Amino acid sequence: MGVKDLAEITNRYGQDKEFVLAGGGNTSFKDGSVMYVKPSGTSMADIGPDDFVRMDLGRLKDIMERRYPQDSAAREAQALEDLMNARVQGEPRRPSVETLLHALLPHTYVVHTHPALVNGLTCSEKGAEIAEELFGNQALWVPVVNPGYVLARTISDMLQQHQAAGGGNQIIFLQNHGLFIQADTLAEIDGLYDKVIFSLSGRIGRFPVQGFTVPDGISEEAVADMVSGDTELMAAGALNADLEDYLQDSSSFAPLSLSFTPDHIVYCGFKPLYCDRAKGLSAAFREYTADCKVPPKIVAVKGVGIFGLGISKKAAELAREVFLDGVRIAVYTESFGGHKFMPQDKIDFIRNWEVEQYRSSVSGG
Ligand SMILES: [Zn+2]
Structure with missing residues (x-):
């Protein structure tokens, strides 16, 4: 268990285009008071163990206790500044935009991706309904919210209510965004991903075609x-x-x-x-x-x-x-x-x- 394992699982999901493209998606690992998280804008496919940003978990959690301005530009600017100040001293890189959310999820590993199949669900009229049918209270469905501080705040509140009502916290669907899976071991992360992919695949009536050619109508x-x-x-x-x-x-x-x-x-x-x-x-x-x-x-x-x-x-x-x-x-x-x-x-x-x-x-x- 450790940051090497984090790099391994990040590369594995990052290299599979069914799960994530370009600089999208991110992962984290919590080790005592430090959380390792993917830097902003880097790709999951080739990140190494030394490339993760080290964050102070205590200071990240303080951000969730703080009061911020109502005005969205002022709020996000201040939250971003606090996020940068929550880095472990001497850490030069900029953490992922979803770092706050990673910090408030209690499990050791978090693997967040944007799979096309899952987003087929999260970008659908009946997405919430079908998620409930397939996963019951084991999954949390989060309606579309602005990213950054507001997303972390919303999910924190929703998760607390969901867990108080006996719901599971390891599978989180974000409407019009993607999937968060959290667990204490990598094997469990893989198991939960398999479960989600398998359940959704069973509901697909028509699969998309793979590949493309260059159009010949205009060059x-x-x-x-x-x-x-x-x-x-x-x-x-x-x-x-x-x-x-x-x-x-x-x-x-x-x-x-x-x-x-x-x-x-x-x-x-x-x-x-x-x-x-x-x-x-x-x-x-x-x-x-x-x-x-x-x-x-x-x-x-x-x-x-x-x-x-x-x-x-x-x-x-x-x-x-x-x-x-x-x-x-x-x-x-x-x-x-x-x-x-x-x-x-x-x-x-x-x-x-x-x-x-x-x-x-x-x-x-
Ligand atoms: Zn994302």
């Missing part, structure tokens, strides 16, 4: 040309059988038209640009950029394919990868009563959130 270079102005952009395209269905017209595109989770906002922009005709792409791109004050990170062209955009090929491919995760989520939601996006006010909060801007800049996305 990636032509798309990049059409959307590049003062800033030169690269494009990374994708098409598969599921996308063909979604790209028939604007109404079939509806399940992909807004954000499912914070990761999708960070890496793909809060909504893709849907375009009826390849020819109109330049004008549509300019119109979107003027309306939304930021350029789109995904363009979807009717009958052709989707294109991730970015200032480098890598950033464009990352946008594509995370959007394809959204496509898989959309397919899974069909088995849970249909898709349910993040509410607009929660989307706006993330778009304005300083912490996410930091994560997005570290990731290069």
Whole structure:
């Protein structure tokens, strides 16, 4: 048991794209008064035992006792400052945005991921209902809340009530976000993950297709040309059988038209640009950029394919990868009563959130 084991399980889940993409997800290990947690913006796939941020658990718990301003910008700024001050002395790195939440979960290990299958449930109309049916009071369902301090506060209160009523605390579903699993051994973490994945898989009527090809209707270079102005952009395209269905017209595109989770906002922009005709792409791109004050990170062209955009090929491919995760989520939601996006006010909060801007800049996305 220790930080080496933490690195091992973090790498294992991080390298499996069914569980987490890009800089998403995080893990922690509590050892006496110290908690080791993944730094913000780094990837779970290749983190080493020495890369975790050491946090003082006592000082983290003090944050939960403190009173913060009602105003969300002032509150998050102050909570962030307190979070940075809760690092063990000499610790230079910035801890994960979900560190406070890790601290208040009582078990030794916490593994938090964003699996497409699980998010099929958490981003669905009937997600809460089906979670209750499948897991009873063994799982906690947390409705969509703003991340950071408010998320930790909400879950802390909900968990206390849930446990007082005899509920289990090891499986936590976060609506429009992902899954937290906590346990005192890694074997137990794996067992709980298997249980969740197995139970949800049994409810899936139609699985998403795997993989994609590069669209042949328009080339990636032509798309990049059409959307590049003062800033030169690269494009990374994708098409598969599921996308063909979604790209028939604007109404079939509806399940992909807004954000499912914070990761999708960070890496793909809060909504893709849907375009009826390849020819109109330049004008549509300019119109979107003027309306939304930021350029789109995904363009979807009717009958052709989707294109991730970015200032480098890598950033464009990352946008594509995370959007394809959204496509898989959309397919899974069909088995849970249909898709349910993040509410607009929660989307706006993330778009304005300083912490996410930091994560997005570290990731290069
Ligand atoms: Zn997360």
